[in-house]
Amino acid sequence: MRNNGSMDNYFTPVALPRYSRRITCNERLLLLGSCFAENIGAKFSRLQFDVDINPFGVLFNPASVAACLRRLLSGRFYEASELFEYQGVWHSFAHHSRFSAGTPEQALQLINERFEQSCKSLREATVLFITFGTAYVWELKTTGTVVSNCHKLPDASFRRFRLTPNEIIDDYRQLLTALWEVNPALYVLFTVSPVRHLNDGAIGNQLSKSILLLAIDRLVNGFGTDRCNYFPAYEIMLDELRDYRFYAPDMLHPAPVAINHIWNRLTEAMMSADTRAQLREREKAAARAEHRSIIGTSGGPA
Numbered sequence: 428m429r430n431n432g433s434m435d436n437y438f439t440p441v442a443l444p445r446y447s448r449r450i451t452c453n454e455r456l457l458l459l460g461s462c463f464a465e466n467i468g469a470k471f472s473r474l475q476f477d478v479d480i481n482p483f484g485v486l487f488n489p490a491s492v493a494a495c496l497r498r499l500l501s502g503r504f505y506e507a508s509e510l511f512e513y514q515g516v517w518h519s520f521a522h523h524s525r526f527s528a529g530t531p532e533q534a535l536q537l538i539n540e541r542f543e544q545s546c547k548s549l550r551e552a553t554v555l556f557i558t559f560g561t562a563y564v565w566e567l568k569t570t571g572t573v574v575s576n577c578h579k580l581p582d583a584s585f586r587r588f589r590l591t592p593n594e595i596i597d598d599y600r601q602l603l604t605a606l607w608e609v610n611p612a613l614y615v616l617f618t619v620s621p622v623r624h625l626n627d628g629a630i631g632n633q634l635s636k637s638i639l640l641l642a643i644d645r646l647v648n649g650f651g652t653d654r655c656n657y658f659p660a661y662e663i664m665l666d667e668l669r670d671y672r673f674y675a676p677d678m679l680h681p682a683p684v685a686i687n688h689i690w691n692r693l694t695e696a697m698m699s700a701d702t703r704a705q706l707r708e709r710e711k712a713a714a715r716a717e718h719r720s721i722i723g724t725s726g727g728p729a
Contacts, residue, residue: 438666438667438668438669439666439667439669440666440667441659441662441663441666441667441692443658443659443692443695443696444652444656444657444658444659444696446652446656446696446697447652447653448614448652448653448656448697449697449698449699449702450554450697450698450702451698451699451702452475452476452702452705452706452709454476454477454553454554455477455478455548455551455552455553455554456468456471456476456477456478456479456552456553456554456555456556457478457479457545457548457549457552457554457555457556458471458478458479458480458481458555458556458558459481459482459483459486459492459495459496459555459556459557459558460481460485460486460487460492460556460557460558460559460560460618460620461485461486461487461558461559461560461620461622462485462560462620462622462680463558463560463618463620463621463622463660463681464480464481464485464556464557464558464618464620465480465481465485466681466686467556467558467618467660467686467689467690467693468480468481468556470686470690473713474706474709474710474713475709475713479544479545479548479552481523482495482499482541482542482544482545482548483495483521483522483523483526483541483575484522484523484524484525484526484575484576485523486560486575487559487560487561487575488559488560488561488562488563488564488573488590489559489562489590489595489598489599489639489642490564490573490590490595490598491521491564491573491574491575492557492559493598493599493602494521494573494575495521495575496549496602496606497602497605498521498542499542499545499546499549500549500605500606500609502546504539504542504543505519505521505535505538505539505542506535507531507532507535509521510531510534510535512531513578513579513580515529516528516529517529517530517531517533517534518534518576518578519534519538520567520572520574520575520576520578521574521575522538522575522576523575523576524576524578525537526538526541527578549606549609549610550609550610551610552610552613553612553613553614554613554614554615554616555606555613555614555615555616556616556618557615557616557617557618558617558618558619558620558660559617559618559619559620559639559643560619560620560622560624561624561627561632561635561636561639562589562590562595562634562635562636562638562639563587563588563589563590563624563627563631563635564587564588564589564590565577565585565586565587566585566586566587566588567584567585568584568585568586569584589634589635589638590638591638592638592641592642592645595638595639595642596642596645596646596649599642599646600646600649603615603646603650603654603655607654614654614655615654615655615656616655616656616657616658616697617643617646617647617655617656617657617658618657618658618659618660618661619636619639619640619643619660619661620660620661621660621661621663621664621665621681621685621689622679622680622681623679624679625679636661640661643657644657658693658696658697660689660693663688663689663692664681664685664689667688667692668681668685668688673685673688694706
């Protein structure tokens with residue numbers, strides 16, 4: 428679609444890259460990163476893809492995603508010494524609060540059961556989606572470690588700063604090389620989350636997103652598009668969906684209609700016509716199953 432100045436065009440279409448690597452229905456997918464990764468992962472899961480989504484919970488910054496992947500590569504289970512207690516609950520700074528529990532034993536069970544599954548997923552995955560949300564990080568002052576979740580500890584416990592493009596690039600050059608040594612066939616698709624982080628202010632959010640985009644561009648150009656590439660979810664949200672009706676009530680997160688639009692653009696760019704036809708059949712099957720579930724729950728007539 429091309430904007431030729433006609434009043435019939437109400438948005439600016441984003442030109443999608445040419446992807447030499449296509450996604451098929453037989454892929455094994457691993458998605459890591461911000462809540463946008465979970466939204467897209469849910470689409471894949473609903474359509475019966477073999478998919479593993481955020482085994483550490485939502486991760487917002489590149490350093491936390493990298494730490495997650497390195498831990499999966501190591502295969503080293505978490506131990507009680509890596510947990511901490513705060514207000515009667517045991518947490519991991521590497522994990523979302525969905526893995527927190529009332530005892531260290533319960534937390535470790537949640538963490539390590541998921542971890543064991545995802546160590547296998549990483550080694551068998553054919554496509555890895557990495558979604559960066561922000562270049563800002565929180566570093567625990569006592570250890571100098573960037574955390575994935577602050578778990579509502581006082582701000583004074585942390586140092587907050589913004590990563591530079593070169594810091595992200597250097598980190599991921601080493602990480603991607605290590606990933607491909609373990610899984611040479613893995614294809615990496617980067618995205619930048621369309622979720623706006625306005626706690627940093629409008630200017631801070633744009634600076635943060637720009638850093639992420641610059642780093643990804645350098646990585647893709649350095650390694651080549653046959654091994655990794657970028658999908659412009661952020662740009663699609665800004666230019667094709669430039670209206671607050673496409674946002675959730677918080678005016679920060681994409682609304683479901685926006686997620687659907689970005690998903691459709693992803694399948695258009697990265698799937699063949701035959702694969703998209705298969706997905707339409709899977710969509711019909713999923714809708715039928717959901718309808719039967721609703722009827723079964725309500726007890727009403729079909």
